Amino acid sequence: MKLVILAAGYATRLYPLTLTTPKPLLPVGGRPMIERVLESLAPVQGIDHVYVVTNAKFASAFEVWNQSRNGQGIPCTIINDGTTDESNRLGAIGDLGLVIRNQKIADDLLVIAGDNLFTEPLHGFDEFCHSRNSPVLGVYDVGSIDEARKYGVVEVDGDGRLIHFEEKPAQPRSTLLGVALYFYPSAVVPSVLDYLAAGNNPDQPGRLVQWLYPHQTVFTWLVKGAWLDIGSKESLEEANKLFAVD
Secondary structure, three states: OEEEEEOOOOOHHHOOOOOOOOHHHOEEOOEEHHHHHHHHOOOOOOOOEEEEEEOOOOHHHHHHHHHHOOOOOOOEEEEEOOOOOOOOOOOHHHHHHHHHHHOOOOOOEEEEEOOEEEOOOOOOHHHHHHHHOOOEEEEEEOOOHHHHOOOEEEEEOOOOEEEEEEEOOOOOOOOEEEEEEEEEOOOOOHHHHHHHHOOOOOOOOHHHHHHHOOOOOOEEEEOOOOEEEOOOHHHHHHHHHHOOOO
16 A cells, blocks of 8 residues: 655734744654654554655655654655646645655555544544445544535544535535545546546545545444544644653
8 A cells, every 4th residue: 555645835813923834844843744643544444655756845744754754664665746836836636636646556545635634543444445446535624614624524434434514514415524534445546537538626625525426335433532634724733732752
């Protein structure tokens, strides 16, 4: 199984912190955010290579970080998507497609955003995914209809299959949010390229799941503990409170 970490954004809402440092390399609890992401995935078995897809502005910073690992952990390759600013970025799905094409990925694929943090390790995620052998979307129960209106809200059936997905609904059908944690079995990986070839929106990664589920069974997996999408200084401050300095 291959892991793709989406890290090609420019994080303008976090300026000036991200003027020269990519968001996933900002410290959280004294360590780069991306290391917190990898730490949450430690229980997931079968990952034999990590691809961090970023942009031309921040590729060198990720290369320095990767070298600092001194060959420890799962082998990692930094992919530069060649973009330079918000005006020419490829979008998350566009970046995923780039990695699949350029690295000729034909294995099962795990995808996570480099700014999604989980306070609990993702124990059991791999077993669940392999037992279903279908695409899997990580979901989180925000516990509030008002809060759910800010996110992509999902509805599931009794077996955890995705039956509805809507971005920022006025009337949410549930308090379950789709988070940027995805599993695509090898047979479904080519569908990413099909999605892009059809001219669909290449940006938010959840759009790919929205396109898939009416035609392909998509299961959901409930994230335990707390989940944070680091998109503002406030959420970064909250993350630093949740993660004690090691």
